[in-house]
Amino acid sequence: MMYFFPRRTSWTYRSIRMKLQSLPQHFCKHCVRGYRVLLENEWMRYCFLFVCLCSVCYLLFGWIISRDSCFEWEIRTSLCNDYQNGLVAGSLCYNLCIEKSVPLSSCINRDDQFSMFRWSNILFKALNPDKHKLLEVSNPVWDGMSKADFISLLEKHFAQLLGNKDHSYLILRAFEFADFNRNNELTYAEARSMWELLQIQEFQILFIFQDNTVFPQLNSTCGSMFGYETAYQQILYNKNQSTYLESIFPNSYQWSLPDFPRRAHIALGLLEYIFATMETDNTKFYMCDFSPQNFGYNQYYEMKVTKFDGIVSETVLNKTMSTKTCEKDSDCVYGDICHSTCNLVTGKCNSIDEMYTPDFIKVCHVLQDYLLYDMPIKVKYLLSHLVADCIRMGNKMSTKTRETIAVDQNIIHDRLNEILWNELKYADNKFLTRPTKKPPVLI
CATH class of the missing domain: 1.10.510 (Transferase(Phosphotransferase); domain 1)
Structure with a gap:
């Protein structure tokens, strides 16, 4: 009995292995046979094609949505069209639209107001298309606006924001920031872009506290999109974790x-x-x-x-x-x-x-x-x-x-x-x- 037990075990193992190896072949044969029977009926043939077409459209649509969850294509197209038409300005516009050296593909998050992208150690925030359209409607800047008119507009804005006090230093900084090409003259695109940025609460805070090291430094802007340095660690601690x-x-x-x-x-x-x-x-x-x-x-x-x-x-x-x-x-x-x-x-x-x-x-x-x-x-x-x-x-x-x-x-x-x-x-x-x-x- 000692001599035949290993051989019997090996033959049992071999038979099981052969059956397992033949399973995919039998399965494929049944699938092909069922497919041929299915296609013999004309009505079933049309239904099968319709299901395949819907599945392909569903997968394609889902891939497009997941790939552009932050409206990257729409934001970039809108900004670059406005830049080429002389409607927006900023130090980021050339890199974004002409050189195309700044990608917006790394979407971090999207909320009701902003789409957020990360590139290197910079976090870019762009208004969602519907919010940006509302911002454009209320823009009081006009083509041919003089430096004095723009400064007067800034004075009224900062008075509403910070009170009726002396904000001459902040106004001077705002004008210098708006003058993206540093020629001491203000174009329509520069004035329009700066005004749109100052309507965004987060940009207001970052701009006001730019002289303070505990706030992130603004890096670049293009129209109403702005970038600033992002922190290595976003929070100090979370005490209320329910774990x-x-x-x-x-x-x-x-x-x-x-x-x-x-x-x-x-x-x-x-x-x-x-x-x-x-x-x-x-x-x-x-x-x-x-x-x-x-x-x-x-x-x-x-x-x-x-x-x-x-x-x-x-x-x-x-x-x-x-x-x-x-x-x-x-x-x-x-x-x-x-x-x-x-x-x-x-x-x-x-x-x-x-x-x-x-x-x-x-x-x-x-x-x-x-x-x-x-x-x-x-x-x-x-x-x-x-x-x-x-x-x-x-x-x-x-x-x-x-x-x-x-x-x-x-x-x-x-x-x-x-x-x-x-x-x-x-x-x-x-x-x-x-x-x-x-x-x-x-x-």
Whole structure:
């Protein structure tokens, strides 16, 4: 029995293998036979052809949609036609339309307003075709418009946006930015393009804060499309992840954070952001959707604001509040955290409350989760107490005057700056070293 068992097993294996090998052949024969029977009926023949045609059209249409999900072809065609007809201008137009060296094929996202593309380390945002048509209708720029008329138009626009204050520096920068060919003269295409850009809220914020390093730098424009440097990391952290790991370890979001010297350098950028929005071009700004997901950092661990749609000037915020009808205080909310009180006599919202929680206190809450994790023992006591004092300052706002709060804020801010900079002096700061070769810039 010992001698015949292996042979019997091998023959069984061979027979099974031969049957398996013949299965595709039998299957193909049945398919061909069924296909011939199907085509013998003329009606079935037409149905089969119709199904094949519909399948091909469906696949082709799906491929076109997935390939151009951000209206790349329509946006590029519209911009280049307007550029060739002298209707738009910008430092990007030549590269986009003539040299065709800037591709818009890498679609990142598309929302109700923008289509977003990425090329190298630049993020391009273009208005969707329907939004761009609405913008063109309300354009007050005309052909042959003089420099004085355009500056007057800019003065009115910035007065509505930032209040009736001196904005001469901002107006001069806007004119120089609009003069794309740098000849100190303004063509219709240049004036028209600049005006369209200034109607976009995200571009307004980027343009106003161009002198501040915590905001991304504008790279290039073409008509109403603009590009700016994108952050290496788009968010600082996400504390509210609904994962199994988070339910077991509530601080698991901190495990992937950079080491302390890099976080200290990012934290300095957060502190710089506070004073940038506190007074820029004689205007105060509010971030009405404050979140650690609104901030990121580049490859040199410099903090960058990554979301701008929640940032609004005090003038625009108060105007928006004054147009809101209300019955109670909870009706007077802008974004997530900007709120005021309801005037029951007029049924309108009052201006932003003077006791509004400063952004500095909100930043301290971010620092508590982001900076105080896994930090060196020698600075743990000082930093934890400073951040705790800052958070407690927010709880005592009702008992302090606005001037007292500003003084306390400056003291804590300066002390935090001093400790973090002193810590960075003795840390390994190779991540701060920039390469000698600069990235390509189109403007």
